[in-house]
Amino acid sequence: MHRSPLSLVLSGIAGLVIIMFLAHFVAPTDLGESHPTIDQLKTSAVATPVASTSSAADGTVKTVPESRAEMQMSFSPLVKQTANAVVNVYAEKLVESRSPLADDPFLQQFFGQRMPNRSEKQSSLGSGVIVGADGIVVTNNHVIEGADDIKVALADGREFESKVVLKDDRLDLAVLKIEGSAPFQTIPLGDSDSVEVGDLVLAIGNPFGVGQTVTSGIVSALARNQVTPGSDFGFFIQTDAAINPGNSGGGLIDMKGELIGINTAIFSRGGGSNGVGFAIPANLVKVFIESAKGGTGSFVRPFIGASFEPVTSEVADALGLDRARGALVSSVIEGGPAEKAGIRPGEVVTAVNGIAVEHPDALGYRLTTVGIGKDARLSVANNGKVREVTLRLERAPETAPRDERLIEGRTPFAGAVVGNLSPRLADELHMSAASEGVVITAVNRGSPAARVGFAPKDIIIAVNGVPIDKTETLVKAAADDPAFWRVEIERDGQRIRQFFR
Missing domain, CATH: 2.30.42.10 (PDZ domain)
Structure with a gap:
């Protein structure tokens, strides 16, 4: 159908009126916060001196932002400055599991309850941050706990063996030393006391083992407690930057490119990020690193x-x-x-x-x-x-001689290391300083003590009715080799009685 010239003119006038109406009444609205336009950001970037430049794939030059407004354009310069110092940590350990044939009645005729356990390798992955050019890496203790072999993979793909310099389960921190040629790129440690709620942050790590990943967010809260059971201090930085399994040990980075925390835990029902992540503050990490350099072998509180x-x-x-x-x-x-x-x-x-x-x-x-x-x-x-x-x-003082001894012989304590409690030993075992008596400090894997369920921090109260006040008394009681054992221990504040033949 052909339209008349008059209708075309009227349509054009109507369209022009609509455009003018929209231009006047549908302009951008200020919602209470002033946001710079793209042109303003470009002007700001040009007017501000830059630290360095980098070329994109198309040959254009990108400037490194030095203001918060410029940072809204891209975090990539900050990532380039820090990401190479965040590493992947791969830990492997040998674990024992009960043989599926252990309950077979026929085999029990020959082995009884002594069916040998089977061993298998178990792998875990996490992240770490290089804080020393000589290859000093900080990560979470739970990433490398019990590991027999630890490898560190750099962002450029190189892999190195590493050894544990210091670890602490209550702080959930560990310091590793890369066994490779230095120097390595590092991230400087920042002052976590200067961090404020609302500060922009980046979380860098290896979530789910997919490879190095960067997420952004803000500091949501400070001094959070009741985050991880058994933690020494409830004093975490909370962030909404996505932190997932595998991010543990990775870095929480501020806009100055400084490490303000070690990503450690999340609150999640499904195992993934819900925007509630927690990091150990850098000021505690600093003290831990200094302790590792001191070569004490344990963190002293x-x-x-x-x-x-x-x-x-x-x-x-x-x-x-x-x-x-x-x-x-x-x-x-x-x-x-x-x-x-x-x-x-x-x-x-x-x-x-x-x-x-x-x-x-x-x-x-x-x-x-x-x-x-x-x-x-x-x-x-x-x-x-x-x-x-x-x-x-x-x-903490050592008020009583430690007198640590390895128990041997035909006794349920065989394979356990025991010592006399003092405030210092209690501190090393993460027990109350007021604890007294004889405590198990270690249990050898596969030993009789391990098989009957004894564990470090168990306080031995009595053996066959004999009160145990020092290690010498326990050694004498164990040497009697009775046909029946009646043992009383204290574990986590609870008295437990056990009977063995």
Whole structure:
């Protein structure tokens, strides 16, 4: 159908009116936050001096952004600066499993309950960050725990054997040393105390073993506790940057290209990222690395000589606090650093060196980052008043000879290493400093002690009715070789009675 010239003219006029209407009334709306336009970002990038340049595949030159506004264009320059220092960590260990034939009645006629276990290799993967040009790598302890062989793969594809320099299960940190030619690219350690909620961050790691992956997000919260069971300090940086299995040990990077945390855990129902990830702060990582360089073989925590509890609303009201915060002193060990500093049960520690303490885990974190042999200034509240005390941070004392011994012979304890408890040994085993008696410090794999279920940190209370107060007493009791064993132990605060033939 042909349209008349008049209708075409009218259609054109109507279209022009519609365009003018849209241009006037449907302009971009300010929703309360000013966002720079692309042209503004380009102008800003040109006006600001750049640190370096790089060429894209099409030959165009990309400038490295030096402002937050410029960073909105791309994180790629920051990734190029840091990604090569994030490595993949592959750990392999030999694990024993019960033979499927162990319950076969015919074979039990010959082997009884002594059917040999079978061994198989088990592999795990994670991430790590190179923090020393000589090949020092920081990762999570759970990535390499129990590993017999550890390999580190660099971003460029090179692989190196590595050895464990220091590890600690309660901190969930480990330091590795790459056995290869130096120097290696590193990421500098930042100041995690300067991190604020809302800061932009990158998480770099090896999720699900697919290869190096970069995700972005912000710092969602600080000083998170109750994140990982058994953790020494509940003091994590929370981020919404995607962290998945395999990211453990990888780096949380700020916009200055500095390491502000080691990615460690996530809250997830399905195993993948839900935008709730946690990282160990860099300031704790620094102390751990220094301990590794000291060659002590174990991470030494400061001995406070006191026990602490969270502050409830009732306690806060009774002590004149504005709210429930701080660490309530529940007990003080005689002659310990806390008693020497004048700290008494019932008082509340509210700050360390002027930094507020919200809960007991935060107190432990703050004191650990101060370091052994140094003084910490504590703010202590009681009856509505706050006073300052000086706490000298010491290593836990060895009040009794350790006298570690390997138990041998025809006894259910055979293959167990035992020692006399002291605050220092208790600290090494991550036990209460007030623990006393004879404790199992290690159990040899496949030994009688392992088969009957003894484990490190078990305190041996009595054997066949004989109280065990020192290792010598246990050795004598084990040498009697009775036909029947009646053993009483303490495990995680619970008394357990066991019977063996």
